[in-house]
Amino acid sequence: MNQDIESEIRSALRPMAPSDEFSQQLLARVAAHPPARPRSNNRMPLRARHAWWVAAGLAASLVLTVGVERQLERQRSLQSGLEARREVLQALRVTSQKLNLAYEAVKSQSSSLADAEPAV
Amino acid sequence: MRKYTLPMLLLLFLLGPALSRAVPNPKLVMPEFQGLAQKASESVTITLDPTLLSLAGRFLDGNDPQDAATKEIIKGLRGIYVRSYTFDKDEAYAQSDIDAVRGQLSAPGWNRLVETHSRKTRANVDIYIMIDHDQAVGLALIASEPRQFTIVNIIGAIDLDKLHKLEGQFGVPKLDIDTSKTPAQGAHK
Numbered sequence: 001m002n003q004d005i006e007s008e009i010r011s012a013l014r015p016m017a018p019s020d021e022f023s024q025q026l027l028a029r030v031a032a033h034p035p036a037r038p039r040s041n042n043r044m045p046l047r048a049r050h051a052w053w054v055a056a057g058l059a060a061s062l063v064l065t066v067g068v069e070r071q072l073e074r075q076r077s078l079q080s081g082l083e084a085r086r087e088v089l090q091a092l093r094v095t096s097q098k099l100n101l102a103y104e105a106v107k108s109q110s111s112s113l114a115d116a117e118p119a120v
Numbered sequence: 121m122r123k124y125t126l127p128m129l130l131l132l133f134l135l136g137p138a139l140s141r142a143v144p145n146p147k148l149v150m151p152e153f154q155g156l157a158q159k160a161s162e163s164v165t166i167t168l169d170p171t172l173l174s175l176a177g178r179f180l181d182g183n184d185p186q187d188a189a190t191k192e193i194i195k196g197l198r199g200i201y202v203r204s205y206t207f208d209k210d211e212a213y214a215q216s217d218i219d220a221v222r223g224q225l226s227a228p229g230w231n232r233l234v235e236t237h238s239r240k241t242r243a244n245v246d247i248y249i250m251i252d253h254d255q256a257v258g259l260a261l262i263a264s265e266p267r268q269f270t271i272v273n274i275i276g277a278i279d280l281d282k283l284h285k286l287e288g289q290f291g292v293p294k295l296d297i298d299t300s301k302t303p304a305q306g307a308h309k
Contacts, residue, residue: 084168084176091166091200092190095272098263102245105236 144229146250146258148273150203151220156269159212160205168200196277204270213269218262221271222246225260242266249278 018026157163168176173194180187180194194200205213225232225248234247243265250258256279261272 080172081175081179084172085179087166087168088173088176088180088190088194088200089186090164091168091202091272092193094164094166094202094204094270095261095274098245098261098270098272099247101238101241101243101263101265102234102236102247104241105238105243105245106234108238108240109236 144227144250144252144257146229146260146273146275147199148201148221148224148260148271150201150271150273151217153203153205153217156205156213156217159207161208162206164202164204166200166202170198173197173200193279196279197274199273199275201273201275202271205268207267207269210266212267213264217269218264221260221262225262230258230260 157165177191177194180191182188182191207213224230225246229250229252230248231251232246233249234245236245237243243263245261245263248260248262249256250260255277257275257277259272259274259278261270263270263272
């Protein structure tokens, strides 16, 4: 019983030469649809990865440049503000000193006039 | 509209010079003084236009008495110009250097407020003020000493009372200028 089944399976699975018609159809199909060129699995992802890194690098450089520029601008503004403040104080100090010079001259003139008055 | 263009232009052309004469200009043209700067042992050149004054105002601390007083003074100002030269020897500058500036103060609008001469220090100080519509709009100060030559030009609404305060702030005694008098009354001109 078992032997029968086995021989049936063997006969069913025996190698057979394809018919000529089948071979021709297959060859015709192959000729009509050449197989697509196998793509390298790594090529595109690598490029994409490179592009991503380049974009990320550019974005980071841009952010860094803008940040540094802003910081420098803030520093320049701070420096020119402090310089302007120093100049205002110096200008007013010089003005004060010269006003004081005038004051001293007026005061000494007034006192000498006052001293001279009794003699007149 | 086009028919009014020509008459309007003519009117502007005719009134332009008159209008420009009507508005006094308290800003002095400061000579370069390059020769003086080279000879001077110390020189101070300060040019503060409205933008820089406003910038300086932002950096003055309102809680500090000196800064607060300075802030109050520069509030109405449109410019501060200072040229000061100190020399190692007497009479190192020519009278013509002073005259170049003094000549501008004979223009209409300027009034000499104080003219002083000290025999002791051999210092001359002239203070001029420009008044427009009862408001001081400009101050010019020329101080010539044997070894120092200073010109100060302040433009804007100058409050002499505030200047008095400033003098106190810088540890300088207050100048006895009677601000109730108009400068024309106090002028020696």
